[in-house]
Amino acid sequence: MAQNAVPAENPGSEVSRRPARPIDLVHLARQCLGDAGLEHEILRLFDTTAKTYFARLQQSSTFDDLALNLHSLKGAASGVGAWSIADLARAAETELKAGRPLSPEQIDDIGVAVEEVSAFVAEMLSKEPI
Template identity: 60%
Template sequence: MARTASAPSHEGQIERPAGQRVIDLVHLARQTLGDRGLEHEVLRIFDQGAKTYLLRLRNAQSPDEIKLALHSLKGASAGVGANGIAGLAVAAEAEFRDTGAVADETVADIGFAVEEVHLFIAELLQD
């Protein structure tokens, strides 16, 4: 699917208040009723799912595929408290509605955020 390059890049930076983690662990704990084992399982599933949705976005060949990948990424991210990814997906949906495309820079920013969350999850699960 053709993408435009007109949207401004975030240059790999996700704006977030100082001290805020890439995953809101309080939100996640509420979603899992404080069950640490369930939190870890949800994070493992989300980590794989986020990578899958990103790959689908990168390989999208139709408007419906782009919309579905962004919507899925947004919902999954919001569910676990990965608010940076969710916010980027919301912005990308708006960009797509406004222009009919998602800029390469936007996809790259989402990819950076997914990788950042992946590293956070890996470190969290290591402890």
């Protein structure tokens, strides 16, 4: 008799540690030592930074420009817990370093992740007490 079972994820895998939200709020809180005001300021800065580096990524035409903008996006996203952006930028950076060109789809995927995170940040900041 066959059973319909879903295989358990490896508890040590990166996927099992990823939050469902576009920003890992626990990670962000740790980075900001629990200071909600600092978290909101960091989110504002990150939103601007992510949009800026993504725009630069779209305009990049050289290996060095692509590598710099991907690396900058990855680092900034990792700092705040925007794992979707960090993971996509890391994968694209790996492809680029291996000598494979980035596809328009890879850049589009990063753009979608940046938009999702930006919308989440806007929602978070709209709930900020005045």
